[in-house]
Amino acid sequence: MQDKDLVLGIDIGGTKTAFGFVDNKGTIFNFTSIPADSCESAESFVSRLHECITKASIDLPFPYRLCGIGIGSPNAHHERGTIEKMVNLNWGEVVDFIALVRKYYDVPVSIINDAKAVALGEMHFGKARGMKHFLVITLGTGVGGGIVADGHLLHGSSGFAGELGHTMVDPDGRQCRCGKRGCLETYASAAGLKKTVQTLLVERSDPSSLREMKYQEMTSKRIYEMAAEGDVLALEAFDYTARILGMKLADAVAHLSPEAIFLAGGLANAGDILIKPTERYMNKFLFRAYKGTVKLMFSGLEPGKGAILGAAALIRYELKS
Amino acid sequence: MQDKDLVLGIDIGGTKTAFGFVDNKGTIFNFTSIPADSCESAESFVSRLHECITKASIDLPFPYRLCGIGIGSPNAHHERGTIEKMVNLNWGEVVDFIALVRKYYDVPVSIINDAKAVALGEMHFGKARGMKHFLVITLGTGVGGGIVADGHLLHGSSGFAGELGHTMVDPDGRQCRCGKRGCLETYASAAGLKKTVQTLLVERSDPSSLREMKYQEMTSKRIYEMAAEGDVLALEAFDYTARILGMKLADAVAHLSPEAIFLAGGLANAGDILIKPTERYMNKFLFRAYKGTVKLMFSGLEPGKGAILGAAALIRYELKS
Numbered sequence: 001m002q003d004k005d006l007v008l009g010i011d012i013g014g015t016k017t018a019f020g021f022v023d024n025k026g027t028i029f030n031f032t033s034i035p036a037d038s039c040e041s042a043e044s045f046v047s048r049l050h051e052c053i054t055k056a057s058i059d060l061p062f063p064y065r066l067c068g069i070g071i072g073s074p075n076a077h078h079e080r081g082t083i084e085k086m087v088n089l090n091w092g093e094v095v096d097f098i099a100l101v102r103k104y105y106d107v108p109v110s111i112i113n114d115a116k117a118v119a120l121g122e123m124h125f126g127k128a129r130g131m132k133h134f135l136v137i138t139l140g141t142g143v144g145g146g147i148v149a150d151g152h153l154l155h156g157s158s159g160f161a162g163e164l165g166h167t168m169v170d171p172d173g174r175q176c177r178c179g180k181r182g183c184l185e186t187y188a189s190a191a192g193l194k195k196t197v198q199t200l201l202v203e204r205s206d207p208s209s210l211r212e213m214k215y216q217e218m219t220s221k222r223i224y225e226m227a228a229e230g231d232v233l234a235l236e237a238f239d240y241t242a243r244i245l246g247m248k249l250a251d252a253v254a255h256l257s258p259e260a261i262f263l264a265g266g267l268a269n270a271g272d273i274l275i276k277p278t279e280r281y282m283n284k285f286l287f288r289a290y291k292g293t294v295k296l297m298f299s300g301l302e303p304g305k306g307a308i309l310g311a312a313a314l315i316r317y318e319l320k321s
Numbered sequence: 322m323q324d325k326d327l328v329l330g331i332d333i334g335g336t337k338t339a340f341g342f343v344d345n346k347g348t349i350f351n352f353t354s355i356p357a358d359s360c361e362s363a364e365s366f367v368s369r370l371h372e373c374i375t376k377a378s379i380d381l382p383f384p385y386r387l388c389g390i391g392i393g394s395p396n397a398h399h400e401r402g403t404i405e406k407m408v409n410l411n412w413g414e415v416v417d418f419i420a421l422v423r424k425y426y427d428v429p430v431s432i433i434n435d436a437k438a439v440a441l442g443e444m445h446f447g448k449a450r451g452m453k454h455f456l457v458i459t460l461g462t463g464v465g466g467g468i469v470a471d472g473h474l475l476h477g478s479s480g481f482a483g484e485l486g487h488t489m490v491d492p493d494g495r496q497c498r499c500g501k502r503g504c505l506e507t508y509a510s511a512a513g514l515k516k517t518v519q520t521l522l523v524e525r526s527d528p529s530s531l532r533e534m535k536y537q538e539m540t541s542k543r544i545y546e547m548a549a550e551g552d553v554l555a556l557e558a559f560d561y562t563a564r565i566l567g568m569k570l571a572d573a574v575a576h577l578s579p580e581a582i583f584l585a586g587g588l589a590n591a592g593d594i595l596i597k598p599t600e601r602y603m604n605k606f607l608f609r610a611y612k613g614t615v616k617l618m619f620s621g622l623e624p625g626k627g628a629i630l631g632a633a634a635l636i637r638y639e640l641k642s
Contacts, residue, residue, distance in 0.1 A: 075610075084610070085609070085610075132478065133477050133478040133482075145576075147576065149470050149471075149475055149477070150470075150471070150473060150475070152471060154470055154471070154577070154578075155578070156454050156470075156577055156578020156579065157453065157454040157578055157579060157580035157614060157615070158578045158610060158611055158614040158615075159578070160578055160608075160610040160611060160614075161454075161576065161577055161578035162575075162576065162578075163575045163608050163610060163611075164575060164576065166575050166608035167571075167572045167575045167576070168568055168571065168572055168606055171568060171606065178608060178609060179609060180606065180608065183608075247489055247492060250488075250489065251488045251489055251572065252576060254483075254484045254485060254487050254488045255466075255468065255482065255483065255485065255488070255573060255576045255577065256475070256477055256482055256576065257475075257476070257477025257478055257479045257480070257481055257482035257483075258477065258478060259478035285489055285492065285501065287481075287484050287487035287499060287501065287504075288406070288499060288500060289396075289405070289406075289479060289481040289484060290479055290481060290484075293478060293479040294478070294479075
């Protein structure tokens with residue numbers, strides 16, 4: 001029997017890193033998640049990651065050949081092969097990540113921004129198959145974007161095109177970890193939703209179960225569960241988030257006129273409680289020429305697997321070309 | 322002597338239409354401008370335009386062959402060959418403009434949004450030659466945009482990509498002629514600047530020569546002249562406009578990461594009084610990954626000629642392919 005051709009897809013994050021072996025149909029084998037360590041250097045992290053990958057590879061149920069490694073990470077620069085100014089981790093200004101990985105693996109390695117990876121995953125294995133113009137917005141710890149225009153992932157002149165999380169909602173708004181104020185990320189991320197709840201608890205006197213919760217216990221998942229149970233303030237927090245997100249998505253449409261916008265990331269797990277009002281607001285703020293031309297949808301990929309699949313698609317594509 | 326190969330470039334606007342015969346080097350012959358008539362039907366307009374073109378063609382100082390006609394117009398749809406919901410003119414919902422023009426001319430005709438035409442002009446004859454990622458924003462009666470990504474003009478799935486004038490500044494802001502509120506166009510256009518002056522005259526008590534002017538006499542050109550003379554309120558009006566424009570351009574960069582942004586249109590004639598503060602605000606609102614990667618510049622084309630040159634470039638390109 002011939003060895004199975006697999007690529008390794010890695011999804012690096014500020015709180016955890018996940019990886020898996022991916023075949024050419026997008027099936028992920030031995031998916032593994034490891035926690036981040038905010039004190040660790042990039043060198044130590046890659047050494048630890050290598051050990052986990054080796055362990056996971058031993059358990060693969062068939063003989064295989066590793067053809068390449070694709071990596072998705074926040075702040076990754078595709079051309080330079082670097083991760084720059086990684087947030088939450090002790091990695092310094094610029095890490096030549098591909099060089100670090102190639103110390104352990106003698107196969108082609110490619111890296112890309114994680115939200116761009118999700119866009120590639122959507123294009124190759126998700127609902128965007130066959131679409132020429134679409135965008136993905138990831139709503140998680142941060143907010144990221146991946147833009148496909150005329151069938152190609154957009155990198156722009158800097159390589160950093162699509163940082164939709166750092167478009168402006170309010171120049172006097174919430175402090176963003178990027179140093180600016182009022183970025184979309186400070187509203188439409190998990191932390192942003194939590195801040196909105198806190199503000200509503202202060203400003204409003206409606207009864208709410210959210211008042212019985214410690215600040216540390218409050219997660220976007222808990223807020224979503226309360227909204228699902230009909231908690232007025234939790235629902236209001238989602239409506240507030242949806243209005244801002246809908247407004248900024250209408251702006252994105254005015255730039256790019258995509259056929260579809262895909263929501264991904266942890267906050268997207270809120271389902272209809274987030275997407276229904278976001279769609280309503282987006283349509284309200286849409287310029288008339290775009291009315292009826294753009295669909296707002298959830299990612300067609302299994303939650304948490306999009307970046308792995310996209311990174312795998314990236315390296316497969318580069319191996320072919 | 323062989324006949325000279327020329328194309329006709331036409332720039333249609335809500336207040337005037339200009340045209341000229343363009344050679345392959347971008348030289349415009351017999352540039353002509355005719356006023357719009359808001360009562361006239363599209364059919365009558367094209368008939369009148371045809372007469373003016375015929376007159377202008379008779380005066381050409383050499384024998385020539387008309388190879389094609391390129392048209393730039395607000396609300397034009399390139400693929401459909403239409404002008405849709407033209408503002409200020411009595412043209413109804415949808416005009417099949419190419420069909421109207423071809424009643425008079427048996428040559429290839431192509432039409433495109435006027436701001437997109439300016440982007441093409443900039444790409445072929447202006448400062449964007451050799452650039453792969455740039456955008457043009459036209460600041461005139463309205464505000465339009467033309468985006469070039471990976472070397473290609475972006476149309477998007479609807480054909481209307483790049484309507485930057487209808488991105489959102491403030492959902493509770495000024496009424497826009499598009500039916501929405503708070504669009505960039507209501508601030509960064511000629512009419513927007515005038516409205517900003519009126520607001521400042523009401524809100525502030527600083528002495529200003531603007532107080533001596535009738536509302537009808539107030540044009541963006543007059544406001545610019547007063548700012549150039551140091552009028553405090555006129556300068557403040559430009560600063561207010563520049564802050565909003567800089568903020569929205571920083572948003573455009575977060576989508577597209579262009580190498581350069583070109584300002585065109587009547588308001589751009591204000592020169593440094595507009596571009597200097599706009600650049601300062603744009604850089605202030607720019608996400609750190611883009612700092613130092615994008616230049617803000619004036620269009621490299623003669624004012625009022627960009628759309629004609631771009632429309633000419635469009636039809637020449639289509640004749641070749």
